[in-house]
Amino acid sequence: MTSQILDLVRRFKVLCERNPDKSEAVVAIEVLAQLHECSDVTTVQGLHDVMNAAIERMWKEGVSNLSVISACELFQRFITLATLDTVDFDECKRVLSERAQIFIRKVGSCRRKIAENSLNYIPNGSVIFLHSYSRVVLAALEYAASTQKRLHCYVTTCAPSGLGAKMTKALAKLKISCTLVPDNSLAYLMPQVDLVVLGAEAVVESGGILNMLGSSLIAMTASSFGRPVYVLAESFKFMRCYPLDQRHIPDEFKWSYDHECGSLSPSALLILRDGNNCLTQDENNCDFPEMKTAWADVEAQRVPVIEQKMPRVDYTSPCYINYLITDLGVLTPSAVSDELIKLYL
Known part of the structure; x- marks a missing residue:
């Protein structure tokens, strides 16, 4: 079974590379559906275990980690809603396959619905500010332009990833007027x-979002200037997570997976001592075992912490968002x- 999962993960990577316009989350769902059909397990619990193992591997391989996690979790819940209605596993597996195909069709229509729902919120002659690269935003602007609306987009470069240039090229290809601007x-x-x-990348329980670093600053600035902020997101990006601020974003969401060391890549933290001397936490704790006390932990919370590496995403508070335009409305x-x-019941 391990080799089967590895084969599917390799297929996931290949499909993501071959279909750059398709969300990694959608590809992950299609791969899970294939795993379900070709799996030789004989129990529902065994099927759950296999799918969970595959999801973990795909999450580590995926570029947009958050959408892969939330979409796969929703997929699992959706297809297993009917598992208790029958005692025969073969019949149960057939029902699961049918529900998997229903879910894939629903997910495939999300962008079109969002584009239609967003049309009234993008007036003719609008000047729009965009950040980073987003397939669903691109689809919405393409749909708006197809209705003869005149648009101009300012797109941030989104350093250091440079995804703004990718967005600008995609807009230019659609003949939508755009300008690449510094962050x-x-x-x-x-x-x-x-x-x-x-x-x-994810819509959290508070109504806020996790998105490419810099999104929060843009929303805050727009709010101070009285400009509306609209977030376009598919419903499979809704995630059961409730960060209160930037520091409460789970580490597994903030950092990309490090394939060389096989773990998440957190920031390097420095502790300031006397305003001049800097010691890393690892040096401070490992070289002096006596420092590993409750009092030392309390003291560590009192000194400033400097992050040497920035996360991929930040948290945008719902107070800066006017509307979330989704396939649900x-x-x-x-x-x-x-x-x-409603989604998780």
Whole structure:
């Protein structure tokens, strides 16, 4: 079974490379459906275990980790809702396969629905501020342009990933007027902008989002200038997670997976001593065992911490978001928790 999972993970990577316009989450769901059909397990619990192992491996291989996690979790819950209705496993497996195909069809239509739902929120002649690269935002703008709406987009470079250049090229290919701008031009350009449109890697229970680093700053700046912020996100990105602020984002969401050492890559933390001397936490704890006391832990919380490596994503509070435009409809941030309950029940 391990070799079967590895084969499917390799297939996941190949499909992601061959279909750059398709979300990694959608590819992951299709791969899970294939795993379900070719699996030789004979119990529902065994099927769950195999799928969980495959999800973990795909999460480590995926580029957009958060959407892979949330989409696969929803997929598992959706297809297993009917498992208790029959005692015959072969019949149960057939029902699961049918539900898997239903879920894949639903997921495949998300972007089109979002594009249609967003049309009324993108007026003709709009100047739009964009951040990073988002397939669903691109699809919505393409749909708006197809209705003869004139648009101009300012796209941040999104350093250091440079995904803004990718977004600009995609917009230019669709013949949508766009300008690639530096990340630090935000305050200068905001008065000229009509609205801000963001994608999301995950929509959390509070109605806020986890998205590419810099999204929170853009939303805060837009709010201070009185510009609306619309977030476009598929419902399979709704995640049961409730960060209170940036520090409460789980580490597995903040950092990319390090394939060389086989673990998450956290930031290197420095502790300031007397304003001059800097010691890493590892040096401080490992070289002096007597420092590993409760009092030392308390003291460690009192000194400033400097992060030497920035995370991939940040948390945008719902207070800076006007509407979440999804395939379920146009939602206020406060309505997200209700939709999450519906999705996971």
